Amino acid sequence: MKKIIALILSLILFLSLANAAGAEETKTAAFVTFGLGGDFFQTLANTFVTNFEADGWKAQYADGQFNPTAQIEAAENFIAMNVDVLFIWSVAPEAMSAVIADAQQKGIKVIAFVAPTEPYDALMVSDDKELADNCVKLAAKWINETYPDAADGSVPVAVFSCRVAETGVVQADELLRIEEFCPKAKLVEEVECADETMTVGQTAMENLYISNPEVKVFLTAHNGLATGINNYFTAISSPVTDYTGMGIFAINGDSSSAEVIKSSIEGKAPFRGMVLTGSVNDTANEMLMVANGLMDSTLPVGHLQKAGTVFVDASTVDEFLTTGTVVSVTAADYE
Secondary structure, eight states: OHHHHHHHHHHHHHHHHHHHHHHHHOOEEEEEOSOOSSHHHHHHHHHHHHHHHHTTOEEEEEOOTTOHHHHHHHHHHHHHTTOSEEEEOOSSGGGGHHHHHHHHHTTOEEEEESSOOSSOSEEEEOOHHHHHHHHHHHHHHHHHHHOTTOOTTOEEEEEEEOOSSHHHHHHHHHHTTHHHHOTTEEEEEEEEOSSOSHHHHHHHHHHHHHHOTTOOEEEESOHHHHHHHHHHHHSTTOSOOOOTTOEEEEEOOOHHHHHHHHHHTTTSOSEEEEEESSOHHHHHHHHHHHHHHHHTTSSOTTEEEEOOOEEESTTTHHHHHHHSSOOSSOGGGGO
8 A cells, every 4th residue: 555655656747747848848038119109020039939939838918119118117027027038129229228138137138129239148130221222122123124225214213201210211222322223213202201100201202292293203211201102192182093104112011011912903093102111920930040049058148130021012911921931032023
């Protein structure tokens, strides 16, 4: 009888230790977002949690509120929870240095997302200049195909910029080089916007049309502005109903933007194309890959993960809407 009791106790102890070991193996990840002020930001945060949890992690996110103070508080909360991996999409990278150092001192792996911080354990970035250049190339391709017989400097173009953040400055400067990428283009004006929202874009487009109704091509680094421009032309009160020869091109966007681009094929909208650094699902999976790599040491400390470019236009929009990404066309096709 004593042997049976001892065997049962040993089994209970074994199961308890096994359960404890299983609990210890559950990795935890947290994401301090840039903010949650748009569909893209919220979808990325949700997909981050979904994809990490599908891989066996426990994951959560906090709204960065586009505010450095809010981001610091969120990071401090996650540090107090002793998460294994902390992603930070910094509004002001220089403001995060102390809290990141604190996290690393406690053994937390810190992954800087989009905005480089100092320090970090890994950095996930896109090349802002390269992405903007690819947007210009996409627009140039459309101009050359739409205006095959146009003389050099005859297709009027406007760039809608928002120079509040450094990324916006870099990308606007590249978009302004449209004439270098497409000799047929003529840069008419840079429309500087105080914000990158749809409402601001629509109002700015209305003002531009009053002064420069001849502009046919509109470039912007901001999907919100692009949507606003498109909405101005597709509204009931629009002064334009025929979008032939008109094109809007943007950096970033989502499936809603892609649906509008698809409608342009049938002449229902002037929004023709966008470039982005991968679908939300692609991005979340890359975040997971980097997190796993740091945890199992298959990626070195200081790892740089650079995003590629996804090209969405009339020729690829169905692929994007079906799969969430585009693999049939790459940056190499625009060399």
